[in-house]
Amino acid sequence: xxxxxxxxxxxxxxxxxxxxxxxxxxxxxxxxxxxxxxxxxxxxxxxxxxxxxxxxxxxxxxxxxxxxxxxxxxxxxxxxxxxxxxxxxxxxxxxxxxxxxxxxxxxxxxxxxxxxxxxxxxxxxxxxxxxxxxxxxxxxxxxxxxxxxxxxxxxxxxxxxxxxxxxxxxxxxxxxxxxxxxxxxxxxxxxxxxxxxxxxxxxxxxxxxxxxxxxxxxxxxxxxxxxxxxxxxxxxxxxxxxxxxxxxxxxxxxxxxxxxxxxxxxxxxxxxxxxxxxxxxxxxxxxxxxxxxxxxxxxxxxxxxxxxxxxxxxxxxxxxxxxxxxxxxxxxxxxxxxxxxxxxxxxxxxxxxxxxxxxxxxxxxxxxxxxxxxxxxxxxxxxxxxxxxxxxxxxxxxxxxxxxxxxxxxxxxxxxxxxxxxxxxxxxxxxxxxxxxxx
Amino acid sequence: xxxxxxxxxxxxxxxxxxxxxxxxxxxxxxxxxxxxxxxxxxxxxxxxxxxxxxxxxxxxxxxxxxxxxxxxxxxxxxxxxxxxxxxxxxxxxxxxxxxxxxxxxxxxxxxxxxxxxxxxxxxxxxxxxxxxxxxxxxxxxxxxxxxxxxxxxxxxxxxxxxxxxxxxxxxxxxxxxxxxxxxxxxxxxxxxxxxxxxxxxxxxxxxxxxxxxxxxxxxxxxxxxxxxxxxxxxxxxxxxxxxxxxxxxxxxxxxxxxxxxxxxxxxxxxxxxxxxxxxxxxxxxxxxxxxxxx
Numbered sequence: 001x002x003x004x005x006x007x008x009x010x011x012x013x014x015x016x017x018x019x020x021x022x023x024x025x026x027x028x029x030x031x032x033x034x035x036x037x038x039x040x041x042x043x044x045x046x047x048x049x050x051x052x053x054x055x056x057x058x059x060x061x062x063x064x065x066x067x068x069x070x071x072x073x074x075x076x077x078x079x080x081x082x083x084x085x086x087x088x089x090x091x092x093x094x095x096x097x098x099x100x101x102x103x104x105x106x107x108x109x110x111x112x113x114x115x116x117x118x119x120x121x122x123x124x125x126x127x128x129x130x131x132x133x134x135x136x137x138x139x140x141x142x143x144x145x146x147x148x149x150x151x152x153x154x155x156x157x158x159x160x161x162x163x164x165x166x167x168x169x170x171x172x173x174x175x176x177x178x179x180x181x182x183x184x185x186x187x188x189x190x191x192x193x194x195x196x197x198x199x200x201x202x203x204x205x206x207x208x209x210x211x212x213x214x215x216x217x218x219x220x221x222x223x224x225x226x227x228x229x230x231x232x233x234x235x236x237x238x239x240x241x242x243x244x245x246x247x248x249x250x251x252x253x254x255x256x257x258x259x260x261x262x263x264x265x266x267x268x269x270x271x272x273x274x275x276x277x278x279x280x281x282x283x284x285x286x287x288x289x290x291x292x293x294x295x296x297x298x299x300x301x302x303x304x305x306x307x308x309x310x311x312x313x314x315x316x317x318x319x320x321x322x323x324x325x326x327x328x329x330x331x332x333x334x335x336x337x338x339x340x341x342x343x344x345x346x347x348x349x350x351x352x353x354x355x356x357x358x359x360x361x362x363x364x365x366x367x368x369x370x371x372x373x374x375x376x377x378x379x380x381x382x383x384x385x386x387x388x389x390x391x392x393x394x395x396x397x398x399x400x401x402x403x404x405x406x407x408x409x410x411x412x413x414x415x416x417x418x419x420x421x422x423x424x425x426x427x428x429x430x431x432x433x434x435x436x437x438x439x
Numbered sequence: 440x441x442x443x444x445x446x447x448x449x450x451x452x453x454x455x456x457x458x459x460x461x462x463x464x465x466x467x468x469x470x471x472x473x474x475x476x477x478x479x480x481x482x483x484x485x486x487x488x489x490x491x492x493x494x495x496x497x498x499x500x501x502x503x504x505x506x507x508x509x510x511x512x513x514x515x516x517x518x519x520x521x522x523x524x525x526x527x528x529x530x531x532x533x534x535x536x537x538x539x540x541x542x543x544x545x546x547x548x549x550x551x552x553x554x555x556x557x558x559x560x561x562x563x564x565x566x567x568x569x570x571x572x573x574x575x576x577x578x579x580x581x582x583x584x585x586x587x588x589x590x591x592x593x594x595x596x597x598x599x600x601x602x603x604x605x606x607x608x609x610x611x612x613x614x615x616x617x618x619x620x621x622x623x624x625x626x627x628x629x630x631x632x633x634x635x636x637x638x639x640x641x642x643x644x645x646x647x648x649x650x651x652x653x654x655x656x657x658x659x660x661x662x663x664x665x666x667x668x669x670x671x672x673x674x675x676x677x678x679x680x681x682x683x684x685x686x687x688x689x690x691x692x693x694x695x696x697x698x699x700x701x702x703x704x705x706x707x708x709x710x711x712x713x714x715x716x717x718x719x720x721x722x723x724x725x726x727x728x729x730x731x732x733x
Binding site for chain 2: 064
């Protein structure tokens with residue numbers, strides 16, 4: 001106990017020397033590596049720009065770890081002011097009304113200038129309630145796009161400047177690539193759950209769940225076991241057996257990117273935020289970019305893609321003065337210069353119209369082909385109730401269920417229909433449990 | 440049996456002396472365990488803003504959860520496999536090392552090494568060796584016509600975690616068997632040899648029975664190890680997959696509680712585990728400690 005007290009005192013003394021009168025604002029995040037360094041730079045610049053507030057950013061591990069840490073801290077009344085939460089945690093955060101300080105409310109209370117219309121609707125739509133109020137602050141949002149190997153395309157006799165548009169193209173291109181010996185496999189993908197089921201549904205304007213994909217209430221049911229999704233999963237299984245498609249592993253699909261980098265697979269579907277990594281790793285070949293494929297005979301496709309990534313949530317239980325600082329920091333984060341810089345560095349989507357326009361003015365998208373594919377995808381059409389996003393409780397676990405059932409499918413234990421029916425059945429149970437504990 | 444009795448002059452002193460141990464037990468074992476028991480009767484949202492007492496509902500739910508029953512079966516298969524592999528291999532190695540005269544201590548040192556490796560590191564090592572994309576072993580297996588894929592094939596995944604979990608435990612078992620072998624009187628074995636018993640018969644009729652207390656002790660210890668200490672191995676290799684085929688009970692407690700944030704169910708599961716540990720400890724004290732011959 002004594003040791004703990006001395007430690008705390010030492011920590012206090014240390015922090016006191018760095019900032020005398022400044023109000024401290026704590027921010028827990030999940031950005032490691034290069035992104036973490038960039039984030040620290042943004043924070044340092046903000047701290048330098050004024051002397052009233054001092055933002056202290058701490059890296060807390062993966063998204064799941066960061067969220068768990070913040071929740072545990074909240075239960076122990078040691079919560080940070082700001083926590084970065086991934087999109088699938090949105091349902092949980094929104095339901096925690098006693099714990100979360102909605103951003104629109106915070107901005108109003110702090111008297112900060114705040115215009116929700118300045119934000120890209122496809123991004124903020126995911127994080128607004130049914131009345132259109134913004135609940136959390138978008139920070140890093142991305143959407144899946146298609147990357148392809150131009151050199152392999154050329155070797156296979158394909159036009160390296162034409163990306164496959166439809167799944168039919170993906171299949172025929174892959175066959176050509178494989179039969180010509182240009183590469184061993186046609187395509188792979190990261191994020192089976194996010195890309196090949198959720199985005200697949202939105203992209204084909206098909207419902208993911210009832211209640212407008214869960215936006216309308218907590219007692220929703222999943223519905224992505226429709227005929228088109230079943231057809232797609234059936235195809236993935238067939239393509240895997242033929243070698244056209246190679247599985248990249250559960251969750252983010254750790255093996256997907258290496259298969260693309262080593263030129264084993266000619267195409268990969270992955271987050272638009274992987275762009276910098278792809279360019280760094282694609283040393284011996286040129287990378288092409290394309291939108292997600294769709295089935296040509298499905299009416300309404302392509303609609304628009306949905307986002308992933310994370311937003312910043314403000315937790316209750318601090319002094320009003322700290323929240324003023326949070327509001328000021330958010331204003332800084334949303335400014336076009338900071339946004340454009342972060343977006344261009346990381347490949348995440350710009351969250352405001354102004355940041356996108358600034359990039360256009362700088363000529364960034366012309367100099368960096370492929371960097372605006374994601375923006376084009378999410379703004380392709382006015383989002384429908386099927387393509388606004390999704391919001392279900394316990395969704396972190398449902399993502400896991402999707403991975404498990406997909407593995408059962410590829411492992412030959414289940415058909416596509418059985419696997420997707422099982423996802424829906426198990427997922428509905430998880431959603432019902434969530435609804436019961438969040439009455 | 441002889442019991443020593445020390446007479447303390449003060450009546451309070453003995454209590455002071457056991458106080459630190461008692462405090463550690465209460466703070467680090469009894470208190471959290473009590474909290475888990477209490478939590479297992481509650482249904483709560485992640486942030487703890489709404490709490491409802493639901494009695495045994497969490498227990499009923501896990502017993503009706505096919506995922507939980509699957510985890511039970513997986514745990515039984517996993518523990519038996521790890522205990523068998525690590526005991527058999529360790530016994531063979533111990534007998535082999537024991538028969539050496541000069542190089543025995545060298546082999547002993549080398550064979551004990553893996554025990555110093557942390558389970559998480561062991562997991563990562565085997566994950567690399569067996570990785571279908573970059574691993575050496577899948578590459579070699581392809582040569583004999585076997586397509587190894589621990590990410591999609593549940594049996595392959597189980598083999599992988601059994602090997603990774605056993606590897607370390609072999610060292611531990613080896614030490615006990617070696618000590619056991621050395622404590623068998625040479626005279627017995629020599630007498631049998633003079634009577635014409637070959638090495639196989641000597642092992643079956645003399646050595647193995649003499650080692651049976653050690654074997655039984657190791658069986659219990661290994662089962663406890665696989666059930667509760669292999670979290671890191673699973674986390675670093677398969678993370679319970681594919682399709683839950685390596686999702687052992689301990690790992691399920693973690694994923695449901697810390698990833699899924701379903702504290703009620705997770706607590707109920709850990710209470711069940713607590714009961715299993717108590718039962719195993721009881722077996723160990725009741726049967727093993729009694730039969731150990733020194």
